[in-house]
Amino acid sequence: MHRALESEDIIYAILEHVKYSSTILVNIAMTCSRLAGPALDILWREQPSMVPLIMCLPQDTWEVVNQTINFSREPTPSEWERLRLNASRVRRIIQHKFCDAPFLKLRISGHILQRLFEQFPPATLFPNLSTLNSRVLRESSSDLSLVRQFMSPRLETLLLDVPGHVPTDEVEQFLSALPIEAHGLRQLSISTDHGATAFEVSPNFGNLPKLLTLAIHGVDVCLTRQTIANIQQVRCLHTLTLSLRGTSSDCGGMALELSSLEHLTLSGNSLPQCTHFFHQIITPRLSHISIKYSNPASPIEITVFMEALFTSCQNYGSLKQIHVVGATHSNNGLVIKLSSEIFRPLLKFTGLLSVSFVNIGIYDLDDRFLDDIAFAWPGIQELKFSTNRRTSSNVTFAAMVSMASRCRSLEDLHLTVDASQSTTLPRTQDGTETLWPTQSALWRLNLGYSQVSEVARVPHILGDVFPILLDIIWDPEIGGFGIDVIMQDSFLELAWDQPSVIQNLINHSNNFDSGVEEEDDGGELEEVYSDDEGESGEAYSDDEGESEEVNSDDEGESEEDSDDEGESEEVDLDDEGESEEDSDDGVWM
Numbered sequence: 323m324h325r326a327l328e329s330e331d332i333i334y335a336i337l338e339h340v341k342y343s344s345t346i347l348v349n350i351a352m353t354c355s356r357l358a359g360p361a362l363d364i365l366w367r368e369q370p371s372m373v374p375l376i377m378c379l380p381q382d383t384w385e386v387v388n389q390t391i392n393f394s395r396e397p398t399p400s401e402w403e404r405l406r407l408n409a410s411r412v413r414r415i416i417q418h419k420f421c422d423a424p425f426l427k428l429r430i431s432g433h434i435l436q437r438l439f440e441q442f443p444p445a446t447l448f449p450n451l452s453t454l455n456s457r458v459l460r461e462s463s464s465d466l467s468l469v470r471q472f473m474s475p476r477l478e479t480l481l482l483d484v485p486g487h488v489p490t491d492e493v494e495q496f497l498s499a500l501p502i503e504a505h506g507l508r509q510l511s512i513s514t515d516h517g518a519t520a521f522e523v524s525p526n527f528g529n530l531p532k533l534l535t536l537a538i539h540g541v542d543v544c545l546t547r548q549t550i551a552n553i554q555q556v557r558c559l560h561t562l563t564l565s566l567r568g569t570s571s572d573c574g575g576m577a578l579e580l581s582s583l584e585h586l587t588l589s590g591n592s593l594p595q596c597t598h599f600f601h602q603i604i605t606p607r608l609s610h611i612s613i614k615y616s617n618p619a620s621p622i623e624i625t626v627f628m629e630a631l632f633t634s635c636q637n638y639g640s641l642k643q644i645h646v647v648g649a650t651h652s653n654n655g656l657v658i659k660l661s662s663e664i665f666r667p668l669l670k671f672t673g674l675l676s677v678s679f680v681n682i683g684i685y686d687l688d689d690r691f692l693d694d695i696a697f698a699w700p701g702i703q704e705l706k707f708s709t710n711r712r713t714s715s716n717v718t719f720a721a722m723v724s725m726a727s728r729c730r731s732l733e734d735l736h737l738t739v740d741a742s743q744s745t746t747l748p749r750t751q752d753g754t755e756t757l758w759p760t761q762s763a764l765w766r767l768n769l770g771y772s773q774v775s776e777v778a779r780v781p782h783i784l785g786d787v788f789p790i791l792l793d794i795i796w797d798p799e800i801g802g803f804g805i806d807v808i809m810q811d812s813f814l815e816l817a818w819d820q821p822s823v824i825q826n827l828i829n830h831s832n833n834f835d836s837g838v839e840e841e842d843d844g845g846e847l848e849e850v851y852s853d854d855e856g857e858s859g860e861a862y863s864d865d866e867g868e869s870e871e872v873n874s875d876d877e878g879e880s881e882e883d884s885d886d887e888g889e890s891e892e893v894d895l896d897d898e899g900e901s902e903e904d905s906d907d908g909v910w911m
Contacts, residue, residue, distance in 0.1 A: 333356075334360055334363075334364075338364075341364050347361045347365040348361075362411060365411075366408050366409075369415050370426060371417070371426055371458055373391065373430060375405055376405075376434060378404065380401060384434075386428060389428055389429060391429070392434065393433065393434055410448070411450070412448055413450050414454075415451065416454070416481065417455055417457060439468075443471060445471065449476070451472065453477075453481075454472050456483055466484065466488050466496055469496070470496055470499065473499070474504065476506060477506060479507070479508065480511070482512050483512075483513050486515040497524045497526050498524075498526050501530055505532070507530050508534050509534065509536075510536055511536075511537035511539070512537070512539070513539035522549070523548075523553060525551075527552065527555060531557075533559065535560060535561040536553065536559060538564055539564075543567065543568045543595050544568050544569070546599055546602060550599075554578055561585040562580070562585070562586050562587070564587070565590065566595040566596065566599065567590070577601070577634070579606070583605050586605065586610070586611050586612070587613075588614075589615065591617055592623075593613070593617075593623050594619075594626075596627065600631055600633075600634045606637050607637065607640055608635050611641070611645070613645070618649045618658060624682065628664060628668065631667075638670050641674060642676065643675060643677075644668070644678070645680075646678070646680070647680045649682075658683030658684060659684050660682065662687045666691065666694075669695070670698075671698075672699065674701075675702060675703045676702075677706070678704060678708075679708065680706065681710050682709075684711055684713045685707045685709065685738070687715070687717050689721035692722060693721065693724070695725055696724070696725045699729065700728075702729050703731050703732060703733050703734070705734070705736070705737070706734070706737075707736065715737075715740050716740065718743075718745075718746075719772075719778055719783075720745050722737055723758055723783060723787055726764055730761060730763060733764060733765055733766065734766045735764060735767050736770065739769065740773050741772055741774045741778040741780050742774070745778045757783065757787060760787060760788075765792045766793040766794075767791060768794075769794070769797075771797050
């Protein structure tokens with residue numbers, strides 16, 4: 323064996339490259355005793371169910387009847403020991419959203435769990451457990467007392483879904499015991515019946531000294547002031563995710579300060595629910611905001627939300643990201659037109675790096691607003707005004723290029739523009755036409771439903787000003803007749819100079835989607851984990867705990883497949899690529 327493999331650090335670093343292949347890990351474990359331990363550690367460290375542990379017993383000890391595993395004979399002490407050894411390697415018991423392993427369709431009988439935990443109490447069976455999703459146990463037992471047996475000071479992440487039949491006093495007793503039995507918790511997610519039932523925030527959370535991330539699915543907005551007061555007791559809270567229920571009614575009173583909060587994710591049926599929450603808090607350190615609501619909001623409601631946000635976030639330089647996702651589909655053909663003035667208060671947040679609005683209405687922006695963006699957000703990296711409704715735009719192609727070229731860090735832009743006329747180029751002092759300065763950061767551009775004509779010289783200008791532009795999306799149906807053929811001819815003229823860009827432009831002009839990306843579910847905490855060394859990651863949707871559910875990676879959740887950022891108990895956007903034709907319907911102005 324090579325001397326390098328005498329170091330366990332090197333062995334683990336190598337095995338990280340094959341950690342997603344159980345077959346390779348098993349083969350490595352069978353190679354030699356030196357590699358067996360590390361390979362088995364990685365193979366067992368994360369499990370989506372208790373089933374693999376039972377199935378590692380000899381096959382003649384268990385049988386499957388009606389998708390349920392039962393004992394065919396009692397395991398011997400040595401066979402139980404084999405199971406215990408594998409369980410000691412498990413660090414995370416958690417289900418992934420897209421995991422489709424066949425054994426997940428199986429459940430363990432209550433008798434097997436009873437015999438297993440008679441042999442080894444859960445806290446002893448899993449001495450290195452740092453992350454637990456209670457739903458894994460719920461498939462075999464809905465008893466909350468079983469979950470309590472897994473509590474230990476080593477547990478760092480708990481995703482708890484309380485069955486609806488569990489009495490309230492039993493839930494309160496469980497939560498009251500957390501500061502004593504699991505005082506090392508850093509991340510906690512709680513729901514009742516998958517968030518269908520409202521949950522009251524316990525003041526006991528303030529007794530968890532290491533708690534950084536809290537997600538509660540099903541908060542009654544009528545109780546938000548008491549909820550905030552209880553949350554306020556968590557002194558080191560960094561990330562908060564709430565899904566709101568009920569009808570809001572502002573009751574006045576002094577706003578409560580959440581002094582340590584940096585990431586906030588709110589979801590609800592209506593935008594006023596989220597506005598009501600912002601009216602009651604002051605967040606001097608808030609840097610990331612994700613909002614999601616399912617019912618259309620009027621321009622007045624959106625304006626009030628912007629004002630509440632402006633009042634709550636008093637440190638204008640701290641806010642780095644704001645993502646807002648509205649109704650996926652328009653209701654009753656209602657057209658919600660949103661002028662630049664509605665978004666203008668955001669210009670005061672000069673530290674913004676990511677601004678994304680998806681499906682909240684039709685954006686009636688203008689060139690002056692884009693010009694102001696370049697001054698207000700010089701470090702902007704992502705800017706998206708996305709809609710699933712076909713519409714024209716008052717923003718000229720020239721204004722978009724001017725803004726993007728001055729935002730030197732802008733990488734991702736989604737904006738519908740008017741490129742139906744000849745593009746007005748900037749001029750030098752002697753009156754000579756010139757191009758905008760080259761911007762070498764923009765690599766993705768979504769032109770949505772932009773009107774484009776050949777005289778605008780769109781491909782020529784994009785190719786010269788944005789040399790690394792690799793991905794462009796554009797729906798040409800609104801642009802007039804013959805656009806595909808005309809534009810492809812222009813693309814081919816540039817092919818010798820920008821081959822990668824031009825090929826992408828041609829591909830997208832023949833295979834368009836709606837231009838509306840999918841937003842991470844900002845309303846719920848994604849499955850979050852602690853790393854192998856016990857450090858706490860932030861709450862986002864990646865499997866290794868990078869932080870939408872928090873955040874959507876990808877902080878906060880971008881509209882691109884997030885997903886993720888989030889976990890878990892997500893509410894996905896359905897068919898965001900679909901759109902509806904505008905008609906002579908009512909218009910909110």
